[in-house]
Amino acid sequence: MGAASSITRNSDAPIIRAENGVTLFQVEILTQAFAKRTDKALLEISKFGIRILDRSDNQVIKAIAMSLIHSWSPEARSIVFVCTNGNMDLYSIELSTTQCEEILSCLQQIVSQVLSTRKEQALNETEVIDLLSSLNKQNGSSDMSQLEVLKSQVEGRYLTSEKAFLVASSFSDTFDKMEATLFLQSHLVDQNKFSKILETFESEEERQNIWHRIYVKLY
Incomplete structure (x- = not known):
């Protein structure tokens, strides 16, 4: 998948890796419930969903399948993901970043490609x-x-x-x-x-x- 091809690197918050359909952005966790381990994190985006990783050792802090992401929206210097938990309730994760446009572009490109492929392979x-x-x-x-x-x-x-x-x-x-x-x-x-x-x-x-x-x- 070429989701990372249109992403532009930004020296203020560099993309760590953009290959094999996976893109990593440096972020900080603003939602305290998910910042107990660390607030320094990586946001990993792929066609399967998103994962928030500890920047120091790449351990998974939170993994969310694309089907469990309700929506996302950019703020001034952050992005908020609204997700569904096991009780079908909504919760949000806010991540500080200066790369909202790049993250949104990456997400939209993945969603568009996945939808296009699945529509082509859908049962009539x-x-x-x-x-x-x-x-x-x-x-x-x-x-x-x-x-x-x-x-x-x-x-x-x-x-x-x-x-x-x-x-x-x-x-x-x-x-x-x-x-x-x-x-x-x-x-x-x-x-x-x-x-x-x-x-x-x-x-x-x-x-x-x-x-x-x-x-x-x-x-």
Whole structure:
């Protein structure tokens, strides 16, 4: 991915590295809840999301998948990321930087490239209808589970959150539905709308279990 190609280095707050689809910026953590280890940090941006690293040893302070980032906005000399936690509540992380424009450009370029690629590889209406039909046929069948059908037809492809909601709703077994939701999370065109799929679960405990497993995958 060439997300770093248009980033211009700034001597006031240099980019540490911009290669292999990963860009690192020097920042300072302004949100005290995340500055307990250190306030001197690196902001790592990639197509997978962002990570905040301790500048002294590169240890991860916080990792946030792109699907869990609600929004971001620049301030005078900082940038604020609004994110979703395991309870589906919003929280914010403010980072001091003189490179808001470069960071925003990097984020926008990654989002545009990811969306473009995923839209090209998304299942069309006919394919979605076929998938839903196959899932319904396998409901209660011993030949192949619904989860196996989903993975066989969607692996390497993508679905919009609206279509993924219909797919998840087709699952009769709760355990398989949870596994399917985790699979769908990484196969969404619009990952920022992942919470839409969780509406298919009646149990808050089940929804939080899924959020927890997503967080575990980040580390």
